[in-house]
Amino acid sequence: MIVNQYLTNTKSYRSGTLKQNLESLSPFELNLYLESRMTHQETNKEWLNAGRGNPNWTAPIPREAYFLLGEFATRETMRKEKQSIGTMIKGKTGQAERFEAFIDQKDSPGAELLQDIWENGSHLLGMPREQWLTHMLDYTIGDNYPYPERVLTACEQPIKQYLHHELFNSATVPFDIFAVEGGTAGIVYTFKSLVNNHLLERHDKIALMIPTFAPYMEIPELPEYGFDVEYIRSELMEINGQRSYQFSESELDRLRNDEIKAVFVVNPSNPTANAIYNDSIEQLQDIVKKDNPNLMILSDDVYGTFLKDFTSLFTAIPYNTACIYSYSKYFGATGWRVGTIALAKDNIFDERLRELPESKKEALDERYGTLTSEPREISFIDRLVADSRSVALNHAAGLSAPQQVMMTLFSLYALLDEEDEYKQEVMDICQTRGELLYESLEMSIPYKSLNTAYYCEIDFDWWLEKRYGRAFRSFVQETWTMTDIVAKLAEEEQLMLLKAEAFGSSKWTVRVSLANLETEAYKEIGTRVSDMMDRMHSDWKNS
Numbered sequence: 001m002i003v004n005q006y007l008t009n010t011k012s013y014r015s016g017t018l019k020q021n022l023e024s025l026s027p028f029e030l031n032l033y034l035e036s037r038m039t040h041q042e043t044n045k046e047w048l049n050a051g052r053g054n055p056n057w058t059a060p061i062p063r064e065a066y067f068l069l070g071e072f073a074t075r076e077t078m079r080k081e082k083q084s085i086g087t088m089i090k091g092k093t094g095q096a097e098r099f100e101a102f103i104d105q106k107d108s109p110g111a112e113l114l115q116d117i118w119e120n121g122s123h124l125l126g127m128p129r130e131q132w133l134t135h136m137l138d139y140t141i142g143d144n145y146p147y148p149e150r151v152l153t154a155c156e157q158p159i160k161q162y163l164h165h166e167l168f169n170s171a172t173v174p175f176d177i178f179a180v181e182g183g184t185a186g187i188v189y190t191f192k193s194l195v196n197n198h199l200l201e202r203h204d205k206i207a208l209m210i211p212t213f214a215p216y217m218e219i220p221e222l223p224e225y226g227f228d229v230e231y232i233r234s235e236l237m238e239i240n241g242q243r244s245y246q247f248s249e250s251e252l253d254r255l256r257n258d259e260i261k262a263v264f265v266v267n268p269s270n271p272t273a274n275a276i277y278n279d280s281i282e283q284l285q286d287i288v289k290k291d292n293p294n295l296m297i298l299s300d301d302v303y304g305t306f307l308k309d310f311t312s313l314f315t316a317i318p319y320n321t322a323c324i325y326s327y328s329k330y331f332g333a334t335g336w337r338v339g340t341i342a343l344a345k346d347n348i349f350d351e352r353l354r355e356l357p358e359s360k361k362e363a364l365d366e367r368y369g370t371l372t373s374e375p376r377e378i379s380f381i382d383r384l385v386a387d388s389r390s391v392a393l394n395h396a397a398g399l400s401a402p403q404q405v406m407m408t409l410f411s412l413y414a415l416l417d418e419e420d421e422y423k424q425e426v427m428d429i430c431q432t433r434g435e436l437l438y439e440s441l442e443m444s445i446p447y448k449s450l451n452t453a454y455y456c457e458i459d460f461d462w463w464l465e466k467r468y469g470r471a472f473r474s475f476v477q478e479t480w481t482m483t484d485i486v487a488k489l490a491e492e493e494q495l496m497l498l499k500a501e502a503f504g505s506s507k508w509t510v511r512v513s514l515a516n517l518e519t520e521a522y523k524e525i526g527t528r529v530s531d532m533m534d535r536m537h538s539d540w541k542n543s
Contacts, residue, residue, distance in 0.1 A: 022483055022487070023481065023483050026214065026502055027051070027214060027498045027499040027500070027501075027502050027503075027511075028051075028214070028498075030483065030486065030499065031049070031051040031052075031496055031498060034486070034487055034490040034491075034496065035047075035049065035490070035496060037490075038490045038491055038494065043494055045493065045494040045528075046494065046521075047494045047496075048494065048495050048496065048517060048521055048524065048525060048528070049496040049516070049517075050495070050496060050497055050498075050512045050513050050514075050516065050517055050521075050525055051496045051497060051498040051511070051513065052498075052513060052516055053270075053329070053454070053455070053513045053515060053516065054334050054513075054515070054516050055329055055332045055334075055515040055516060056332075056515065056516050056517060056518070057332045057426065057429065057515075058331070058332035058333070059330075059331040059332060059333070059410065059413065059422065060109070060110075061109045061110055061112075061113050061413060062110075062113060062331070062406070062409040062410050062412075062413040063110070063406075063409075064108060064109060064110025064111075064113075065110040065111070065113040065114050065117075065409050065413070066110075066140075066405060066406055066409050067110070068102075068103070068106060068108075068110050068111055068114060069114065069136065069137070069140050069405070069409075070140050070141075072098075072099060072102045072103075072137070073089060073136075073137040073138075073140040073141050074086070074141070075102075076089055076092065076095065076098075076137055077089060077141060079092070088138070088141075088143050088144075089134065089137045089138035089141055089143070090134070091130070091131070091134040095130070095133065095134065095137075096129075096130045096133060099118070099133060100118070103115050103118070113409070113412075113413055113416070116416050117412050117416065118133075120416065121412055121415070121416055124157065124158055124161050124412060124415055124416075125154070125157060125158060126153075126154070126156060126157025126158070127153070127154065127157075131154075132154045135152070135153060135154035136154055136405060136408070138401075139152055139154070139155070139401035139402065139404060139405045140401075140402060140405050142400065142401050142402045144401065145395070145396060145398070146397075146398030146399060146400065146401050146404070147398070148398075149385050149394065149395075149397040149398035150176070150177070150178045150179070150381065150382060150385045150398070151177050151178060151179045151340075151398075151399075151404070152179070152398075152401060152404045154408070155179065155404045155405070155407060155408045156177065158408045158411045158412050158415070159177060159179070159340060159407055159408060159411050160175070160177060161411065161415055162410075162411030162412075162414055162415055163177070163323075163325065163340065163342060165414065165415055166304070166305050166414060167301050167304045167305070167310065167312045167314070167315075167323070167325065168312055168314060168315045169311075169315050172314070172315055172318060173318045173319075173344045173345070173346065174344070174345045175314075175318070175342050175343060175344045175345060176342070176343055176344075176345060176379075176381050177340045177341065177342050177343075178340065178341045178343075178381055178384055178385055179338070179339075179340055179398070179399040179403075179404050179407065180339050180340060180341060180388075180399060181337040181338070181339070181399060181403075182326045182328055182334075182336075182337040182338060182339045183300055183302050183324050183325065183326035183328070183339045184215070184326075185337070185339065185388075186300075186324035186325075186326070186339050186340070186341045187216060187219070187264075187298065187300065187324055188219070189341070189384050189387065189388050190298055190322055190324070190341060190384065191219055191220075191225065192387055192388075193380065193383050193384045193387045194262065194296070195224070195225060196367070196383070196387050197353060197356075197364060197380065197383060198356055198360045198363075198364070199261075199262075199296065199349060199352050199353070199380075200225075200227070200261055200262060200296075202225065202226045202227070203226055203227065203228055204227055204228065204261045204262075205227070205228045205229075205230060205257075205259045205260050205261060206220060206227045206228070206229055206230070206260060206261055206262045206263065206264070207229070207230045207231070207232050207254070207255060207260050207262070207263040207264070208220065208229055208230070208231055208232065208263070208264050208265075208504070209232045209234070209247065209263060209264065209265040209266075209267075210231050210232065210233055210234070210503070210504025210505075211234065211245075211269060211270070211271055211272055211457075211500065211503040211504040211505040212264070212265070212266045212269065212270065212503060212504055213266055213270045213300070213503065214502040214503045216264060216266065216300075217502060217503065217504055220264075230254060230260060231504060232247060232251050232252065232254060232255065232263070233247075233251060233504070234246055234247050234251075234269065234272065234274075235247075235248060235251075236459075239277060239447050239450070240447070242444070242445070242446065242447040242448070243444055243446050243447060244274050244277065244446055244447035244450050244451070245269065245272040245274045245446075245457075246274065246276070246277055246280060247276070247280050249283060252280060252283050252284065252287065253283075253287070255284070255287050255291075255292060255295065256287050256290075256291035256292055257291075257292070258291065258292045258294070258295075260292065260295065261294070261295070261296060262295065262296040262297070262298065263295060263296075263297055263298070264298045264299075264300075265297070265298070265299050265300070265313070266299075266300045266302075266303075267299055267300070267301060267303075267304070267312070267313060268303040268304060268306070268307065268310075268450070268451075268452045268454075269303075270303065270454075270455060270503065270511075271455045271456075271457045271498075271500050271503050271505065271509075271511035272455070272457050272505070273303070273446070273451055273452045273453060273454050273455045273456065273457070274446060274447070274450050274451055274452075275304070275307055275310055275311070275450045275451075275452070276311075276313070277450055278311065281311055281313065281316045284297075284313065284316070284317060285316055285317055288317055288320050293320075294348060294352065295320055295348075296320060296322070296348055296349065296352075297313055297317060297320050297321040297322070298321075298322050298324065299312065299313045299314060299321055299322070299323050299324065300324045300325075301314070301323055301324065301325050302324075302325060302326045302328070302329055302330075302339075303329065303452045303454050304325075305329075305330040305423070305426075306329075306330070306426065306427055306430060306452035306453070306454055307427075307449070307450070307452055308423075308427070308449070309449065314342060314344075318344040318347075319344060319346065319347055319348055320347070320348045321344075322341060322342070322343050322347075322349070323341070323342040323343075324339065324340075324341055324342075325339055325340050325342070326338070326339035327339060327407060327410050329454065329515070330426065331410050333406070333410070336403060336406055337403065338399070338403050338404075338406060338407045338410075340407075341381070341384060343380065343381045347380070349380035350379055350380050353376075353380060361376060364376075367391060368383065368386065368391060370391065370392070371386060371391070371394055385397050385398070427453075429519065430452065430453035430454055430514050430515065431448070431453045432519055433453065433514040433515075433517075433519050433522040434451070434453035434456055434514050434522070436519065436520075436522040436523040436526070437456055437512060437514065437522040437523070437525055437526050438456070438526075439523070439526070440522075440523045440524075440525070440526025440527055440530070441458065441463065441526040441529065441530065442466075442467070443458075443463070453514055454513070454514055454515055455511050455512065455513055455514060455515075456511070456512045456514055457500055457505060457509050457510070457511055457512075458497075458509065458510050458512060458529070459505075459506065459508060459509050460476075460482070460485065460508040460509065460510070461473065461477070461506060461508040461509075464476055464533070467530075467533070468533070468537050472537055472540055475540055476536070477508065481507075482499050482501065482507055482508055482509075482510065483499065485510075486498075486499055486510065488532065489528070489529065489532060492532055493528040493529075493531065493532050494528075495525060495528045495529070497510040497511065497512055497529075498510060498511040498512075498513070499511075512525060
C-alpha cells in the first residue's frame with residue numbers, strides 16, 4: 001500500500017516529493033497516512049475522524065434474533081447424536097412446537113422479533129411458516145452450499161418485500177434479486193457481466209452522474225474496461241428557497257445521445273447526500289422514452305432508506321434499470337457484506353442479449369454452454385451469478401447462507417416495524433448531526449425532503465468567500481491545496497475530513513460523514529474548521 005512508503009518520512013507534508021505523492025493519493029489512502037502520522041501526537045483534543053462513512057450505530061434487535069435462531073438451530077442438530085457431532089437440519093417432528101417453546105422462554109427484544117415473525121409475519125415469508133423455519137435453521141447452520149445460487153428460497157420473498165417497502169412503490173413491476181457481498185460487489189459483478197456479454201464493449205460511451213462514490217469513478221477507467229466516460233455533473237440549486245445538489249435540464253439532456261450505452265448513478269448521492277428530485281426523474285423517463293430507449297441504468301440506492309419518501313429510478317424506469325442495494329449503512333452492518341442486485345423480470349438487458357449478432361451469441365453459447373443445453377435462455381441476472389464465479393464454478397456461487405439469514409432478519413425487522421420507529425430514529429440521528437454542523441459553520445440546511453444527511457459536503461471555495469471575502473479565498477487557493485488544508489486540520493485540530501475531488505466534486509470540497517461520530521462532535525467539527533481558518537485569516541491580515 002502506497003501509504004506505507006511514507007510512514008517513517010519525517011519531512012513536512014508540504015515538502016518536495018512527499019507533497020507530490022500525497023497529492024496523488026486517493027482520499028482514503030491520504031486519510032490512512034494522516035491518521036497514522038497524527039494520532040500518536042500528544043494533544044488535549046480528541047481525535048475526530050469524520051472521513052469514513054461507517055455508521056456508529058447498529059440494529060441490535062435483528063442481530064439478537066439471528067443469534068437466538070442460531071442457538072435453536074444448533075440444538076436441533078444435537079438432538080440424537082453425540083454432543084461433538086451433529087446432524088443436518090431437516091423438518092423434524094415437533095420442530096415448530098420446540099421453536100415456539102424456545103422463544104417463549106426467552107425474554108428479550110430479539111425473541112420478541114422472532115415471535116412477531118412467527119405469529120404476524122407469515123404473509124411475508126413466501127411459504128408456510130413451518131417450512132420456512134426448517135429452511136432458515138439449515139441456512140443458519142451453514143451446512144449446505146447456497147441453493148438456488150442466486151438467492152435462497154426462504155430468503156427471497158422477505159428481501160423482495162423489504163425492497164418493495166423501503167425503496168420501490170406499489171407500481172413496481174415483478175422483479176428478481178441476486179444476493180451479493182454488499183453494494184460494491186454488486187457494481188463489480190454488473191460491470192463484469194455487461195462486458196462479458198457484449199452489452200458494453202471497450203471504448204463504448206457510458207455516463208457517470210457525479211459526484212459519486214470515488215471507486216465508481218475509477219472502475220470504468222480500468223484497462224479491462226477502457227470506456228469513453230461522459231460526466232453528468234450536478235450543481236447547487238434552489239428548490240422552494242432551499243439548497244440542493246441537482247442535475248440541470250441541459251446536463252441530463254446529454255443522455256439523449258444514443259451513443260451513450262449506460263449510465264451509472266448513486267441516488268441519493270455520495271457525498272452530496274441529495275436524492276434526485278421529481279422533475280429530473282420525469283426528464284429521465286422522457287429521455288428513455290423518446291431518445292435513448294436502449295439506455296442501461298445502473299442505480300446504487302444504498303442511501304434511499306434514509307429518506308421518508310424516496311423515488312428510486314427502478315420504480316420510475318424499471319425496464320431500463322438495475323438497482324443495487326446494500327444493508328450496510330442503514331443497519332450498521334458494513335462488516336456483514338450483504339446486499340442485492342434487483343432486475344425487473346422484463347428488462348432491457350435481456351432484450352439486448354436477444355438482439356446481439358449471431359457471432360456474439362455463438363461465443364456466449366460456448367461461455368455458458370456448460371450450464372445448460374440452451375445457453376441463450378439464461379437471463380442476464382443468472383449470467384451475473386455465473387460470472388461471479390467465472391462460470392466454471394457456478395455450482396459453488398451464491399452469498400453464504402448465514403449472511404442471507406441476516407439479510408432476511410434485517411428485512412423482516414423493518415417490515416414488521418409498523419410505526420417505522422427504527423427508521424425515524426436513524427433519520428433523526430443524521431438530521432440532528434447535520435443541523436449541528438451546518439449551524440456551527442453558518443451554512444444553510446439543504447432541502448430536507450431530498451437530503452439524507454448521511455454526509456455533508458463543504459465547498460471551501462464558496463464558504464471561504466462567504467465568511468472572509470474574495471481576497472482571502474484567492475490567497476488560500478493560490479497558496480495551498482485541499483490536501484494541504486486537510487493535512488493542516490489533522491495536524492492542528494486533530495480533525496480528519498475527506499477530500500471530495502475524487503468523487504467528482506470540485507477540488508475545493510471535502511466530505512464530512514455525519515454517521516460515524518457521536519452527535520455532539522458535529523458542532524465541534526464546525527468549530528475546529530472555523531478556528532483554524534480564522535487563524536489563517538488573521539495571519540494573512542497581519543502580514
